[in-house]
Amino acid sequence: MNKSTENPSPEVVGELRRVIHELKNALTPILANAQLARSVLGPDSQVAGELEDVVTGAQRANKLVGEIRTIAEGLGGDAP
């Protein structure tokens, strides 16, 4: 059995980590700005529902990023 088919190379794991990092960076302004806008406009705002959905969506995406991270850890073992 070839080990390399079971475990991806450190380069692949590293690349995966980079993407996770970028995803978190991308989600950060979405979540932060939506929450800021929500608190500025208040709960009675015309777009309160829309903003709520952005926040919820971003949080959901973040959870998924967390899951990908767990998978990456499983693949990489003591990966970086």
Add this chain to the structure above:
Amino acid sequence: MTYDPSDVNVLVIDDDHAVATALRRILERAGYGEVVVETNPESAILRWADRDFDAVILDLHMPGVDGFGVMRALVDQQDREDYTPILVVTGDQRIDVRQRALASGAKDFVQKPFEPTEVVARLRNLVDTSRMHRRLRSFNDALTIRVEERTEELLSAKLEVLERLARAGEYRDDMTGLHAKRVGVLSGLLARELSVDQERASMIERTAPLHDIGKIGVPDGILLKEGALTPEEVEIIRGHTFIGAGILSGSHFDVLQTAERIALTHHEHWNGRGYPQMLVGAAIPLEGRIVSVADAFDSLTNDRPYRRACSHDMAITEIVAWRDRQFDPDIVDAICRLHRRGTLAELAQVVAKVAGVPLGNGPVGEGTVGESPVGEGPLGGGTADAPESGPGPLRANAR
């Protein structure tokens, strides 16, 4: 402790422009006075060097200088005791990364993507701590200064008491205390001329006036005796070195320990023929060797009941004649240099001015025994037959 966020300035360092902007907006909404955003770590370091920020929000993963490099640079720019208020924002959840960040100077973390309320809450804690640190620091500095002032006062009081005691001891021959003061100033000059460090030189200057404090223990009948002294009486006079050292002994103050060494050793001779311990050369403490020369010069250049003061040139010639015998050759060379530069000529004026005493040759009676050492040398006959109150200053030559 509470503070007004409008007084607080924050430096945000993140290479991701959208993240940095989101952070700036969060802080501005929370009322923070000034939020400076830097997406380039190198220029962020320069910004930090430029001015004091109350807090830094820092991304860990950046190209070029990463967050660890930035923290090292920021910490390096500060004193060791300074608090570096660094809040790290990172998507990295690894424990070892966090530990490294803490070791590099991070004080707290916020996980990306962050909630605005969490960023504001953590930042507030950080600024609180930072400001308390500053307060504590300036409070400590103020306390340190006060303690130093009080210690100095205490020491001055001790020295003043001892100076007055010395004056009492010398009252019979140095009523004004001017001789003691001049010996102090000249000893300080000599120490500096010998490149003794500033602190030690001023210690020598302050303690040299106490060199004859032990005379307080010599009875009038012997100290003021006219005519020849018996060998026993010479021994008693020589005892002023031991008595002085005894008065000054047991202090934990460096300055009084120095005074003790001077009192004990200022009559030792370079060639080992002085007293009381007959120490030779460098075995005599430097302070003692310096005061020995200063004492001789001042005695020679001031009137005594049995002779007029001799000129500075004559005094220097006399001291040079005893170079390598009574005096440390290096110190003789040093006083010669001071003489050539005209420093010695100003000495009496300087001391009189400081002491607030009009210039003159002192009251009659000054110097009957005075600083004349009992022993070999220009100021002492070296035998009981030619004691202190002998015929003249250049007794050694006359012998």
